[in-house]
Amino acid sequence: xxxxxxxxxxxxxxxQNFTRAAExxxxxxxxxxxxxxxxxxxxxxxLFDRSGRTATLTVAGRAALEHAxxxxxxxxxxxxxxxxxxxxxxxxxxxxxxIGCTVTPLFDALAAFHRAHPGVELSLLEDNSDRxxxxxRAGTIDLALVGTATDALEGLEALTIVRERLVVTxxxxxxxxxxxxxxxxxxxxxxxxxMPPGTGLRAVFERACAAQGRRPVIAxxxxxxxxxxxxxxxxxxxxxxxxxxxxRHGDRLxxxxxxDVEAPALLALVWRTGHGPAVxxxxxxxxxxxxxxxxxxxxxxxx
Numbered sequence: 001x002x003x004x005x006x007x008x009x010x011x012x013x014x015x016q017n018f019t020r021a022a023e024x025x026x027x028x029x030x031x032x033x034x035x036x037x038x039x040x041x042x043x044x045x046x047l048f049d050r051s052g053r054t055a056t057l058t059v060a061g062r063a064a065l066e067h068a069x070x071x072x073x074x075x076x077x078x079x080x081x082x083x084x085x086x087x088x089x090x091x092x093x094x095x096x097x098x099i100g101c102t103v104t105p106l107f108d109a110l111a112a113f114h115r116a117h118p119g120v121e122l123s124l125l126e127d128n129s130d131r132x133x134x135x136x137r138a139g140t141i142d143l144a145l146v147g148t149a150t151d152a153l154e155g156l157e158a159l160t161i162v163r164e165r166l167v168v169t170x171x172x173x174x175x176x177x178x179x180x181x182x183x184x185x186x187x188x189x190x191x192x193x194x195m196p197p198g199t200g201l202r203a204v205f206e207r208a209c210a211a212q213g214r215r216p217v218i219a220x221x222x223x224x225x226x227x228x229x230x231x232x233x234x235x236x237x238x239x240x241x242x243x244x245x246x247x248r249h250g251d252r253l254x255x256x257x258x259x260d261v262e263a264p265a266l267l268a269l270v271w272r273t274g275h276g277p278a279v280x281x282x283x284x285x286x287x288x289x290x291x292x293x294x295x296x297x298x299x300x301x302x303x
Contacts, residue, residue: 001043004035005038007025008025008035009068010065010069012032012048012055014140016056017054018033021055036048043060046058046060046061047060069140076276092122092123093142094123094125094141095110095123095145096124096127096135096141096144096145097124097125097126097145098126098132098145098147099223103145109286109289109290110282110285112285112288113281113285117278117281125141129146129148130199132144132270136271137156139272142275143269143283143286145267145269146267146270147267148267148268149266155272156271158269158270159283159286161266162267163266164264165261165264165265166204166241166243166257166258166265167246167257168187168239168256169238169239169241169249170253171234171253172254174238176254176256177256179256182258184209187216188214190216190237191218191220191236191237192219192220192239193219193222193236193237193238193239193240194221194239195228196223200266208262219237225248226249228240228241229246233252241255243257269283
């Protein structure tokens with residue numbers, strides 16, 4: 001049994017697909033399949049049910065998964081422990097970023113880290129915030145930039161980058177544009193276009209509605225702030241965005257803060273407690289990069 005076999009096994013288990021797993025570990029699909037077949041022979045049990053369109057874990061596979069993750073984490077810790085005493089950082093660092101949220105300080109931090117530690121293999125992946133947070137908790141992602149409704153995430157540490165109120169966006173002349181203040185009660189009269197479930201902005205909006213017993217109709221969903229703004233500008237629905245998202249479309253949309261949604265949407269870096277030296281070093285670069293951009297007026301606090 002080899003560590004690379006366990007790595008491939010975990011990748012297929014998480015992706016539920018041999019092709020996507022092969023892309024993730026940067027080898028051919030046939031190579032992944034052959035290594036997992038060899039691992040199954042050594043263990044004397046099939047780890048995946050391959051009869052459907054997805055690769056589903058068998059009972060034996062489910063029993064093996066957490067142990068495989070623990071073995072990979074332990075192997076990584078060996079290299080990190082040596083790095084601590086030799087002052088050398090190496091290995092692999094997986095960073096997550098919310099879909100469609102281009103925040104340049106994160107890229108600045110990654111570039112500075114890469115220049116200082118070229119021996120570390122960097123991977124960057126995009127997903128929605130809920131799945132990224134799950135990945136950080138599971139140890140498959142080392143550090144992630146996520147949108148969230150709270151900076152107190154169980155089992156994780158967080159550095160809040162942006163904290164913004166929610167606003168509604170409508171074209172000039174819309175009835176809501178004429179109101180001096182907009183509340184959730186006002187939104188119940190109109191269809192809403194908002195981010196999908198699993199995003200920080202949607203979580204903030206839904207929690208506020210639930211707390212007040214309000215049920216506005218979310219008729220449309222879009223993952224990109226620009227798409228929400230486009231639909232709102234055409235009068236299809238009332239857009240719900242964060243303050244900075246709406247500010248980018250001030251030439252065609254009127255924005256009104258939702259007065260009774262006081263909880264902000266957050267953009268934060270999250271990581272596990274007890275992180276290794278590579279994460280610690282990237283965090284230091286991140287604090288420096290984000291500290292130089294305190295307003296982040298172009299940030300999309302969306303996922």
